[in-house]
Amino acid sequence: RHGRVVAMGIVVRKRRGAWETFQPSQSPLSLWLHDPAADLQELLASLLRALPGLPLMLGLTQRDPQLEQRPSESGQLNTADYIRTARVTLAGTFEDYWNARGKNLRSNLKKQRSKLQKEGTVPRLEAFRAPEQMAQAIADYGRLESAGWKAERGTAVHPDNAQGRFYTSMLENFARRGAACVYRYWFGEQLVATDLCIEGNGCIIVLKTTYDESVPSSLSPTLLMREECVQQLFNDQRFARLEFYGKVMDWHTRWTEEIRTMYHVNLYRWPGLLQLHRLIQNRHAQPVQPAAQTAPAAAAELAQPQTTE
Known part of the structure; x- marks a missing residue:
């Protein structure tokens, strides 16, 4: 017009x-x-x-x-x-946000961290943001997902299939604009969880998550990674909100009451x-x-x- x-x-x-x-x-x-x-x-x-x-x-x-x-x-x-989908508004301090979470969530993750410490396992969070890191990020993501239940259904991301090629190309392009992030969580030298994220307009969106299903069921690498990611996001104050954009699951309700x-x-x-x-x-x-x-x-x-x- x-x-x-x-x-x-x-x-x-x-x-x-x-x-x-x-x-x-x-x-x-x-x-x-x-x-x-x-x-x-x-x-x-x-x-x-x-x-x-x-x-x-x-x-x-x-x-x-x-x-x-x-x-x-x-x-x-x-x-x-x-x-119905969920988000986390990244306003205020992480301490205030975390103290407002349920006692069971906070206690469970605290016990898991104590268990890792007793076993001498050091958890570590890293973030890939450079375009040249995305191919490796997708290769590692695909290795974890292809070893789990999604491989049985034929829906797993793999660097050599259409899904893997799409996410590699897409994240490389976003990374060139400074708008991609792949969070990777380690137990010592073992990669145990990863998030594929894109960023923009004051928002970070988690597109896909996977984890190592060989980790003992007493540990939740995805939840441990999420806690550290959210803490980092609150501390950095780069974004106004964290979006999941998936159907609300039970674990979402433990992280936020913001559902629409x-x-x-x-x-x-x-x-x-x-x-x-x-x-x-x-x-x-x-x-x-x-x-x-x-x-x-x-x-x-x-x-x-x-x-x-």
Whole structure:
């Protein structure tokens, strides 16, 4: 508008009549940006009209209420919960933050550190930030992950597979901008845990975590690493918050009470389509009656999970 970009995104056709933002599994947020002063429904309606094939619906996946206000629903636009996610605000001192954690967490990690000390094992945290360190970081990350349960499912990162090549290239590029960090945690000479992180706009995001599953179950290398990482982040005061951007797990709730719900946005070409979509979803949620009529094929396809995790 007037020579100024107000929105940009990458969208793909997911099924007949439905488009949505491209959402690679490695991305915590959808690939869509817009000027906060612009009306989101107007932007989506304009794009919907421009897409080929007379699309009936356009969806924005994985939106963050921390970054933009969740839009109000209308006759053509609705939103749906995605996941609850957690963050840690890095304000004040680490001591105040740590004293506010649960007694069980603090006591458990203190006992683990005492155990390591008695065994003569020295834990050590290091951070890789240079571009030339990223290939080694991913190789070591892949070695740990490929020895664990993810290897059995075929989802482990390895320097020679597509995931490994992606993370190596991505982190090298971020590191050239001073916006990548790989935390590595050691028990003596044994690498036992690692975090892949990116940074920017006052925020550090943990993308992936792995650990050495051969470590005795009485020790939690990931939690020990997290404690030292968070302490370092509080002390450095480089960032305003630490983001996990994953589905809230039990261990998240021991580190923070700051939990919010991410969401999807769906815009329909006509109000009647949104009403029909809701009707079909309600019918799918109920036992099917023998005499139930079949909805039109296009509307049935729109009812496929666009609004669930």
